[in-house]
Amino acid sequence: MLNEKNKYLGYANLLIHSFAVAHAAVVALFSYFNLPDEVPLTILTVLMIILVVRLYKFPYDLSAVLSLMFCFGGFFLGTKGGELMSNHTTGFWHDYANVIVTFLVTEMVGWVAYLIAKNLHIKQSDN
């Protein structure tokens, strides 16, 4: 039995893993067609964070600033991480460095957002 605080763990798992896969797919697809992926990645990141934190009724104003921060943080972590990985690896890891790093960064951002919302959850709150 999951307790009150962990009752949305299943939903969070589903959301974060799905969005991480979606992020990775977008990076792979857009780089294949040589298109900029900023817009779809931003939309996906903001959607993921808002959906995850709203499971615990996290206020929208904080959800928005959190999304904004994670978008920038994710962008810098993703681009720098991708560069770092592709510079230090060869073969599959080099070719798919951006895809792998995007997947990992999305997972990290999603779970950090989940932990923040879970730990600041007011059970009776409806706002």
Added chain:
Amino acid sequence: MGEIKKILKDDWAIILGIVFFILLFRILYIDIYHSLKENYNFDTAIVFQSFISNVIVLLFSIVVDIWAVQMLSKHFPYGKNYLTRFLLDITLIFIVSAIGALILDVEALNVFRARNLWWQYYAFSLLSIFLINAFMVVILDIAFYAIMVRSVMIEERVQKRHAEFQYHKLKEQINPHFLFNSLNILNYLVQSGEKDKASAYIKKLANIYRYVLQNNDEELVPISDELELTQHYVDLLTLRFSEGIEYRVQLPQDFQCMVIPLSLQMLVENAVKHNEVNKDKPLLIEIKIKDNKLLVTNNIQLRMNVNDSMNVGLNNICNQYLDLTGKTVEIEMTDTMFVVKLPII
């Protein structure tokens, strides 16, 4: 999927608004930032280093960010007016960053002014500092929200405990066993023609119920009132148990403090409920002061059929003291003595 569908269905407009705003902001920000960086070879690391090493700008940013987030959380509670709050957050970060960038590295600005790049470098510094300030504001916002959540949870816990205590007190008011025993004793006194005793008994019983009704909503009462009630209660018990109870109050003559209503009476009642009371083995209940604590003690001679649910009253007293005073009630139990130490208020 139900929860996720519900969020999307109920709040799709807000989510769409946030997505649109962040997308617009991010595209503008990244585009301007990158064009400045690439066209003029500005270095982000140098701006970050200048920011961190410049005590005035750093302190200014930290102090203003803390002050502003505190003011915002005071006037715009989290979760209400979220659009206004979000826009104010962004405006605040922008203003602090603009001032910070202006103060920061005036020499560098002079150098770039000479090269007609003053505005470009200022915009680049502003955008770089914006990131740092945004990070600080998000951390502060989350910290303030965490403090707010904690205080709400404490308040809810206090209210819950208070409600439990009130409920317990309400139950005690109409305790059928106490009333049943009292009426039996009263009947015995009337039957045996002890009119004076019966009259005194009725008065004491009435005094107890009047006290309960009068102090039902009080959080604290003077100890003198509580001792008077407890004495009435013990007097009624003495008639029932004859010489089985010894009750002693050993407090200084002019001693004054406040106690939670019915707390002493509940402790005396608990002592009688838990222990055997008879002439051969009298139950000794004492109220005294020791080490700046109010002690209620009794000797232990446990009954065979002790009901655990009786601890509810004691737990409620402990919780009430903790919630009202922040001080804990200490309970000590040895082979021979049971001691409850109440904080002096």
